[in-house]
Amino acid sequence: MLKAYSYAAAAADKPLGPLEIQRRDVGPNDVRIDILFCGVCHSDLHMARNEWGGSNFPVVPGHEIVGRVAEVGSDVSKFKVGDLAGVGCMVDSCRTCASCKEGLEQFCEGPESFTQTYNSPDRKSGGFTAGGYSTSIVVDEAFTLSIPGNLELAAVAPLLCAGITTYSPLRHWNVQKGHKVGIVGLGGLGHMGVKIAAAMGAHVVLFTTSPGKIEDAKRLGAHEVVISKDPAQMAAHANSFDFILNTVAASHDLDPFMALLKRDATMTLVGAPEHPHPSPSVMNMIFKRRSLAGSLIGGIAETQEMLDFCAEHGITSDIEMIRMDEINKAYERMLKSDVKYRFVIDMATMEK
Numbered sequence: 001m002l003k004a005y006s007y008a009a010a011a012a013d014k015p016l017g018p019l020e021i022q023r024r025d026v027g028p029n030d031v032r033i034d035i036l037f038c039g040v041c042h043s044d045l046h047m048a049r050n051e052w053g054g055s056n057f058p059v060v061p062g063h064e065i066v067g068r069v070a071e072v073g074s075d076v077s078k079f080k081v082g083d084l085a086g087v088g089c090m091v092d093s094c095r096t097c098a099s100c101k102e103g104l105e106q107f108c109e110g111p112e113s114f115t116q117t118y119n120s121p122d123r124k125s126g127g128f129t130a131g132g133y134s135t136s137i138v139v140d141e142a143f144t145l146s147i148p149g150n151l152e153l154a155a156v157a158p159l160l161c162a163g164i165t166t167y168s169p170l171r172h173w174n175v176q177k178g179h180k181v182g183i184v185g186l187g188g189l190g191h192m193g194v195k196i197a198a199a200m201g202a203h204v205v206l207f208t209t210s211p212g213k214i215e216d217a218k219r220l221g222a223h224e225v226v227i228s229k230d231p232a233q234m235a236a237h238a239n240s241f242d243f244i245l246n247t248v249a250a251s252h253d254l255d256p257f258m259a260l261l262k263r264d265a266t267m268t269l270v271g272a273p274e275h276p277h278p279s280p281s282v283m284n285m286i287f288k289r290r291s292l293a294g295s296l297i298g299g300i301a302e303t304q305e306m307l308d309f310c311a312e313h314g315i316t317s318d319i320e321m322i323r324m325d326e327i328n329k330a331y332e333r334m335l336k337s338d339v340k341y342r343f344v345i346d347m348a349t350m351e352k
């Protein structure tokens with residue numbers, strides 16, 4: 001076992017603080033990664049505060065991990081010591097069900113589903129998995145990503161969750177050059193959606209409730225910005241979208257957006273609301289054969305494809321770097337949406 005320094009929540013009502021943990025010995029298929037940077041996702045906060053229920057304390061959050069390979073097992077073929085490597089939301093799955101065989105590990109149908117990077121029963125060493133707010137992690141190479149060398153490393157970290165969560169639905173619903181694509185919300189997910197959809201060649205329209213975000217949305221690659229509270233602005237876009245990616249996690253009325261889809265087009269939700277959205281109007285859907293869908297991160301192969309796509313197009317997240325001991329303050333700011341657009345922890349600041 002190997003000692004690692006981490007930050008953990010000891011209980012739902014406790015701030016995060018330092019905790020020494022053990023990582024398993026490197027097995028034949030494992031890589032040990034010295035973590036350099038870890039992004040801060042809203043899920044981290046939900047889990048640390050047990051807002052979805054089922055948190056197993058202590059919780060070491062973090063699933064936007066980048067670092068350098070420090071050790072490899074005897075059967076590892078994809079990585080060598082010194083390589084850049086990344087870990088996203090999953091560290092294992094059953095590998096035998098239909099979804100796993102198709103490379104869709106996020107929909108693993110095995111009895112345990114996929115193993116989340118933190119707060120999941122650990123298939124390999126028992127107990128619960130501990131995430132990336134830590135100096136190191138040991139992960140099977142099958143769930144380890146290669147990180148392109150041409151991008152700013154800290155700004156790559158959020159691609160491992162925010163990046164793939166937006167890339168996967170844009171690919172699955174086949175967004176093409178020239179398509180009119182809406183992105184609803186300009187937060188950690190939304191700002192990645194704008195960048196990726198624009199790089200795919202789409203005409204990107206960003207929907208926001210805040211006029212203060214117009215300029216930034218355009219800087220990030222949006223061709224148009226619509227203030228979604230303004231019915232006249234919304235009406236001007238009726239029946240015109242090939243696809244809408246809705247990243248808003250707060251409960252809201254979906255109908256005004258559904259009415260903007262063309263016949264047969266889809267709006268896909270990737271935000272997980274604490275309280276359900278009001279039920280959408282069925283008329284809106286049947287009269288134009290429109291679809292409302294959901295999407296969850298992406299498989300490992302698609303995550304690698306996304307990283308390679310981002311390397312080719314020079315895409316990273318807009319980040320604000322923090323020290324490890326600033327994490328509790330960062331959570332408070334995240335709750336006020338006071339971040340552009342992702343906090344990333346510099347792991348060199350971890351107290352040992």
Ligand SMILES: [Zn+2]
Binds near residue numbers: 041063161
């Ligand atoms: Zn996440």
Ligand SMILES: [Zn+2]
Binds near residue numbers: 094096097107108110
């Ligand atoms: Zn499976």
